Amino acid sequence: MTKDLYQVVWIMVLITLVLFGSTARADAQSLSGLYKQVNHSVVVVHTVEKQMSQKKRDGLVSAEGLGSGVLVSADGKVLTASHVVHTADAVGVEFWNGQIIPARVIASAPEADVALLQLDMVPDEVSPAELGDSDHVEIGEEVFVIGNPYGLGRTLTAGYVSARHRPKNGSGDQTSLEMLQTDAAINMGNSGGPMFDMEGKVVGIASRILSQSGGFEGLGFVVTSNVAKRMLLEEQSFWAGLTSFLLTDELAQVFNLPQTAGLLVQQVAEGSPAAKLGLHQGQSPATVNDKNFLVGGDIILEMEGVQITGDRAFADQVHLILNQLQAGSTFDVKVYRAGQIVELSTTL
Incomplete structure (x- = not known):
């Protein structure tokens, strides 16, 4: 290799490293900025409900539960997972500043695992998140999840949309109960939390994982935002409790x-x-x-x-x-x- 050619190669390597580093920093800054933009709309959902005691002789006892959710309207409506709140005797929604607001379930669709809460009041300086059009989300698209895994509130995980799933044996409107699969980490406590696209719009509500270990193994599932919108905000699915x-x-x-x-x-x-x-x-x-x-x-x-x-x-x-x-x-x-x-x- 001649001296001139050697210098050219090194210049190309340096340019590549500079461009790659700039892109990585831009991506990191973009994700950090999006987190700051939407973080205050994400909430921790506290519940109290009756469960069977581990000591069977004690029968039913009150137990506390934790989940996640997202504020989606200025009048205090919060999306979460149905299995988090469907049989809760009491619900409280905690915001970023530690303030806990009482809430009640006003709609629930257990078959889709989404529910809608109504807050007693909306804290000052809190803006709702915007619901995106999940029909436009494509496999391979970058997304991120914010929630309360294992009680560690305000945790961000990022990944990609891995697949789109629809029920095989649905009928009527039930055929549109679709879910998005993602490799963004979802763990216990994330249920009901929002999955955002890279525009900061909610495109899914965390529902469940497939796991052999009990922890996250790369297979997380969210209910699409369009399903949640249709069943809870448009149809107002009945909550029997x-x-x-x-x-x-x-x-x-x-x-x-x-x-x-x-x-x-x-x-x-x-x-x-x-x-x-x-x-x-x-x-x-x-x-x-x-x-x-x-x-x-x-x-x-x-x-x-x-x-x-x-x-x-x-x-x-x-x-x-x-x-x-x-x-x-x-x-x-x-x-x-x-x-x-x-x-x-x-x-x-």
Whole structure:
């Protein structure tokens, strides 16, 4: 190699290093700037709900829970994951400055794992995040997540959109319950937190991970912002405030049901429509055919005149009926309680 050619090569190497370093610094500054831009809209969600004690003789006890969320409106609406708040007896939303504001669940879609909270008030100098159009998010696009993993609030993780998933056996509107897969780290406590694109817009709500170890292994899933917007802000999915276990076939016979299927009530949130109905929740853990659930609660036979069945058509029908309920509407259920059929009703 001649001296002149050697000098040219070195000059090219130096230019490459300078350009690469400048790009890396620009990317880091961009991500840092975006974090500062949206951080105050991200919240920690504190919950209190009844859970089965590890000491079974103690029965149900109050337990605290943690999740994440994001403020999406100036009037105090917060998006989070349904599994974080769906059966919570009390909810508090903590902002960046440590201020905790009481909140209530106003909509929940457990099938999509998204829920909407309403704050009692909105702190000063807090701006809501902007919802992006998740239909335009492409595989390979850079994204970042802010949340509360393991209670370590305001944690940022970055990565890429790895895939887009839609249910294979959906029907009707359920086919649009899509999720984005990401390698941005998501751990316990991140649930309900926002995933942002590189414009600082919310394109997903953290839902779950696939893991063999219990920690993050590169497979995280978020519900798309368009699904959350449609189900919570446009349709206002009905929040009943209960979880249940479907009894069919052999299990229906074990519980001596007067029909082929029923919903065994598991948990009921205080102040929810389910609580106002007077539904009794499960009291004792049981295992039947390797299935774990709580027994001792009511078994729902009908909701709004629709008999419980084990097929998909029933689920879609009840979903439609419940989402049409308005304030002032009556909510009626028929339950099987201690061998008797009991009719319950409340005004929403």
